[in-house]
Amino acid sequence: MWRLRLELAERSLDLSEPLSFWGGVDPLTGEIIDIHHPQRGENITGVILSMRSGRGSSSSPSVLAEALRLGHGPKAIVLEEADPMVWLGAFVAELLYGIKCPVTVRGPVSTDS
């Protein structure tokens, strides 16, 4: 298990389309389940997850926090556009459980919230 986790930690996953954690990721496994997402079937557990932005549902913070609690969240998230909803799920996981998942924005930084 540890070996698997360490190997996964080295992986990065670049998403070609924005992902909604709710309806898009199973927090019990970390698998992308959105049938409309081109990377359905990939797993976000322990990866450095890159995507343009989050998308859709306002339930995403809970799902990200839950995935992180269960050890199936990403190691870090890199966004092109700031997305407070993505950041918030990670922030609450740290607040409640001390689990860290840094969320960074690598431009172009949007002022649109």
Place this chain on the structure above:
Amino acid sequence: MAMKVVTETAIQMGATRLLDIVSAHIDGCLFHGQAGLDFARRLLAGGARASVPATLNVGALDLLHPYLYRGPEEIAAFSRELMETYEQLGCLPTWTCAPYQLRDRPGMGDQVAWAESNATVFVNSVLGARSNRYGDFMDVSCAVTGRAPATGLHLDEGRQASIVIRIGPGLPVEEDWLYPILGCLVGEVAGSSVALLKGLRPGLEEDRLKALGAGAATTGSVALLHVVDSTPEALDHAALPISESATTVEIGSSDVERMRSTLSNAAGSTPDAVSLGAPHYSVAELETLVHLLAGRPVRLPTYVNTSRAAVQERPDLESTLVGSGVTVVTDTCTYLTPIIDRVVRVVATDSGKWAYYAPGNLGVGVIFAPVSECVEIAVGTG
């Protein structure tokens, strides 16, 4: 803890100050796992209470018809505790994703913090109130503090459209089914931008605007969609809210056909159930359904998602539907929680949002169809 969430989120959003809000709509009452419950319990233990009127979104249980739930008992118990915890936090047990269909709703220019993507886009676009796209944790934190970050759609300058979408000629603009499809197309091209839609007839009904917004907030993150001649900030042609650098795109018949087939991932299959309404049906939509059924019994399992307020306002509609064999679902939604029989493989729906999410959530195939066709499928003539 609530103020910490609001202020830290404000920093993330680039806001330098907070503003007062007059209402909140809270999505965090839907159970997604222990993290959401732990957060609500921590707030309650700290003595937090909502300081503004705060409506609650759907939960994972239909509290009026609890026997409809087919999932594990343990999850039901957690879901119930989460819903009860939010009530104890002083929130209103409205249990609907369409709080804009309730009698008390915000008005033009009101500052609010509304979560649930379809409610956010409706409150901004159709009611002219002002909310950013909020979600779990932040929604209740705003309700408790009565404050929200002063940025984005709360401010005049944030409400200008950066994309103008023209409706091309020849689209069936008098058909209700077009609006969820158009909404999904708008979400695709607009992403998270403020959009302005041109080319629809003046004075669109709220149910059509609801379907448009829900679609746009499903395939995209649209939180404000101005519709020329229909939404309050897009009535004055001399002062349409369009930014100088806005781009223009057109949606045509081929786009509509493509989206319609995208949303029907089980096209060609025979449906074995029907699910109507997402967002929750309004009273007017329930009336249409009763009219289309015309007293006929349904042969397939048929569900309609609506609010407890709608059935309390018109119990006659619920009893007529139940008399036809329709299952009326309140407080939750059939794509969020196990209500539909597990043997069901293919479901017909009139909702773009339901069609988009149900295959992933429930593992079913979907056929998107106008409500009139869904009714004929349900009674066995379609």
